[in-house]
Amino acid sequence: MSYSHAHDITRSMHAAGFPVLAGTDAYLGSFTRASPPYGESMHDEDAYIGLLERAMPPYGESMHDELALLVDAGLSTAEALRAATSTAAHAFSLDDRGAITPGLRADLVLVDGDPLTDIAAARRVLRVWCGGIEV
Numbered sequence: 737m738s739y740s741h742a743h744d745i746t747r748s749m750h751a752a753g754f755p756v757l758a759g760t761d762a763y764l765g766s767f768t769r770a771s772p773p774y775g776e777s778m779h780d781e782d783a784y785i786g787l788l789e790r791a792m793p794p795y796g797e798s799m800h801d802e803l804a805l806l807v808d809a810g811l812s813t814a815e816a817l818r819a820a821t822s823t824a825a826h827a828f829s830l831d832d833r834g835a836i837t838p839g840l841r842a843d844l845v846l847v848d849g850d851p852l853t854d855i856a857a858a859r860r861v862l863r864v865w866c867g868g869i870e871v
Contacts, residue, residue: 743808743809746805747809747810750809750811755819755826756811756819757819757820757823758799758802758803758806758819758824760802800859803816803820803851804855804856806819807855813853813855817851817855817858821834822834822835841867841868842865842867843865843866843867844864845861845864845865846863846864847860847861848862
């Protein structure tokens with residue numbers, strides 16, 4: 737599937753009212769459970785890690801790219817941010833996260849700027865909290 741095709745599908749689904757989720761290709765699990773030649777046939781651990789580092793987008797960066805692509809496909813910046821947070825949490829029945837609400841898991845990101853007016857501001861991460869603990 738080409739980018740143009742994916743862009744058009746996303747735009748059409750959003751216009752039709754379907755929930756749109758933000759996704760990323762930076763997922764080590766898909767490689768660690770892979771069948772040969774990427775799984776058990778890789779005996780040299782250093783070569784395996786090297787393969788993974790070259791094969792996958794860097795963690796974090798691809799999600800920021802995805803947010804920009806969603807805005808380009810017609811979502812507002814707020815809708816794109818929800819696609820990566822509350823909409824995604826709801827879609828996967830993760831009822832303990834996805835919003836800044838008392839009683840929910842405190843997974844937060846402090847950024848330099850306002851991603852509601854400029855989605856690129858989400859790239860400028862200053863601090864991160866996971867489960868209420870700064871990391």
